Amino acid sequence: MSSVFGKPRAGSGPPSTPLEVNLAILGRRGAGKSEDTYSSEETVDHQPVHLRVMDTADLDTPRNCERYLNWAHAFLVVYSVDSRQSFDSSSSYLELLALHAKETQRSVPALLLGNKLDMAQYRQVTKAEGVALAGRFGCLFFEVSACLDFEHVQHVFHEAVREARRELEKSPLTRPLFISEERALPHQAPLTARHGLASCTFNTLSTVSLKEMPTVAQAKLVTVKSSRAQSKRKAPTLTLLKGFKIF
Numbered sequence: 001m002s003s004v005f006g007k008p009r010a011g012s013g014p015p016s017t018p019l020e021v022n023l024a025i026l027g028r029r030g031a032g033k034s035e036d037t038y039s040s041e042e043t044v045d046h047q048p049v050h051l052r053v054m055d056t057a058d059l060d061t062p063r064n065c066e067r068y069l070n071w072a073h074a075f076l077v078v079y080s081v082d083s084r085q086s087f088d089s090s091s092s093y094l095e096l097l098a099l100h101a102k103e104t105q106r107s108v109p110a111l112l113l114g115n116k117l118d119m120a121q122y123r124q125v126t127k128a129e130g131v132a133l134a135g136r137f138g139c140l141f142f143e144v145s146a147c148l149d150f151e152h153v154q155h156v157f158h159e160a161v162r163e164a165r166r167e168l169e170k171s172p173l174t175r176p177l178f179i180s181e182e183r184a185l186p187h188q189a190p191l192t193a194r195h196g197l198a199s200c201t202f203n204t205l206s207t208v209s210l211k212e213m214p215t216v217a218q219a220k221l222v223t224v225k226s227s228r229a230q231s232k233r234k235a236p237t238l239t240l241l242k243g244f245k246i247f
């Protein structure tokens, strides 16, 4: 799989052109996903990758799913190994993704991730259960500790990129839909991208419409931001995304 990366492909432009990958992180609140939308320049198997990560913040079940279903090239479904509820939710997300794939005839890879492995003494979900759930939906499975194991978390993100890329190569003409419109709630000022990606702004989203994804120069990446999320971002939590050095 890794040999695919870093090699120029017919019709794919110069090798230095970053591969653009949208990754949506799904899961019940508290699973350790963090909560925000980020961009990051990564190198995966010697190839530059412009990775956009949309972290969602559903309370317990999937909601307002259109914002990521048609946007993502890959999904990371996260639960916490010390939370049975979060595991049950991850099952709902995988079912949702499977249904969407069936309806749209578009296969988008999903990876199942059991987080908080450092809390294994409080496990409510066995590794075998994670493996079985992933097997049911045909996705890769990992257990990690976002707090303690940066390398492994990075590996998971890179695996997601590889999976996304493989699908993109299979059907390069199938471009994902893109959430293009937003209407910020009054009194909530837009947040600017931490890494200065001019094409991204992070605002509160109240309405969405879907279009074909524009080129990156035109792109305006938005996500749902709750006021809770905005206040949370100041909290010094150790999270998956922080572990991934997107900050």
Ligand SMILES: Nc1nc2c(ncn2[C@@H]2O[C@H](COP(=O)(O)OP(=O)(O)OP(=O)(O)O)[C@@H](O)[C@H]2O)c(=O)[nH]1
Pocket: 027, 028, 029, 030, 031, 032, 033, 034, 035, 056, 057, 058, 115, 116, 117, 118, 119, 144, 145, 146, 147, 148, 237, 238, 239, 240
């Ligand atoms: N022990 C442990 N705690 C973690 C780990 N990852 C995240 N946490 C903690 O779990 C709590 C929830 O993390 P968040 O990143 O807010 O989880 P979330 O899934 O985004 O949840 P919401 O923000 O509520 O949507 C925080 O206190 C984190 O510090 C981990 O690997 N191990």
